Amino acid sequence: MRAVEIRKFGAPEGLAVIDLPSPVPAAGEVLINVEAIGVGGVDTVIRSGALAGFGIEEGHVPGNEVAGTVSAVGAGVDPAWAGRRVWAVTGESGGYVERTALSVEKILPLPDDLSATDAVTLGTSGMVAHFALAHAHFAAGESVLVRGAAGGIGIMTVQLAAAGGASAVAVTTSSAARGDRLRELGATHVLDRSGDGDGPAGYDVIIDIVSGVDMPSFFDRLNPNGRLVLVGVVAGMPPADFGTKLMATFRKSLSFTAFSANSIPEADQRVVEAAQFAAAVRGELRPVVHEVLPLEEAVLAHRKMDDGEVFGRIVLTP
Secondary structure, eight states: OEEEEESSSSSGGGEEEEEOOOOOOOTTEEEEEEEEEEEOHHHHHHHHTTTGGGTOOTTOOOOSEEEEEEEEEOTTSOGGGTTOEEEEEOTTSOOSBSEEEEEGGGEEEOOTTSOHHHHHHHHHHHHHHHHHHHHTTOOTTOEEEEETTTBHHHHHHHHHHHHTTOSEEEEEOSOHHHHHHHHHTTOSEEEOTTSOSSOOSOEEEEEESOOSTTGGGGGGGEEEEEEEEEOOOTTOOOOTTHHHHHHHTGGGOOEEEEOOGGGSOHHHHHHHHHHHHHHHHTTSSOOOEEEEEEGGGHHHHHHHHHTTOOSBEEEEEO
């Protein structure tokens, strides 16, 4: 079967289409014929080599979520799964493939009215946004700033904060046109990438998907008792001394925390994802698809991600 691997860390051109043996479902697993693959910001960070220190090596197959149809089941799996449309999380790797064998604990049945493309657009992004806001102890009436709001996690955070009764939902983005689209999804204030613009004087919660060298400057934009939750590093790691900036605001009792979905039990993740799929069918959440490309165009997909031209999510199809 066809797959895409990271042949060389660095630029998107380090990705290559390869041929791998088709997997066979082991006991407790199902075989999925993949129809849609979500391309996330974490994929580009992994491809760059920035996470090599965490044990990710060249030869890695990126991609953490897929949707498709179960074509076979392993021993001990209910045969009723065969033929069902499902969404699945592959973990930190293995999504850029034509077929994948996964534990039944990692799959969810798809509602009839939710497409495979919309499922991988909403799946992990919506779940991460949900738990990031929970991690921030966000409550109705509080103001929220979403830094890097045009990506999958950012778009879902905007929608969930607005639906959760935020007094203001500000976003940082790169253009007025993107700002207009984010307003349609629930944003109340549009700021430039540095956080400047016509917004509240301060925020109770900042959800930061960007990080990078400018991250510490956003501590200045927190209200007393404000919380900044870092959920992504698409612009690179924060400076090593960022805590100095936090301590300089000691009297404001600010909080900084990093959040990874790896800290959430998988069963809890599946509950939230299933609820969000149902909400999307009801029209309460909007998956935003930037573009659908064939698997062979993974290099182009990553190039678009690196260039910052993606609004929502790119989806690959085998």
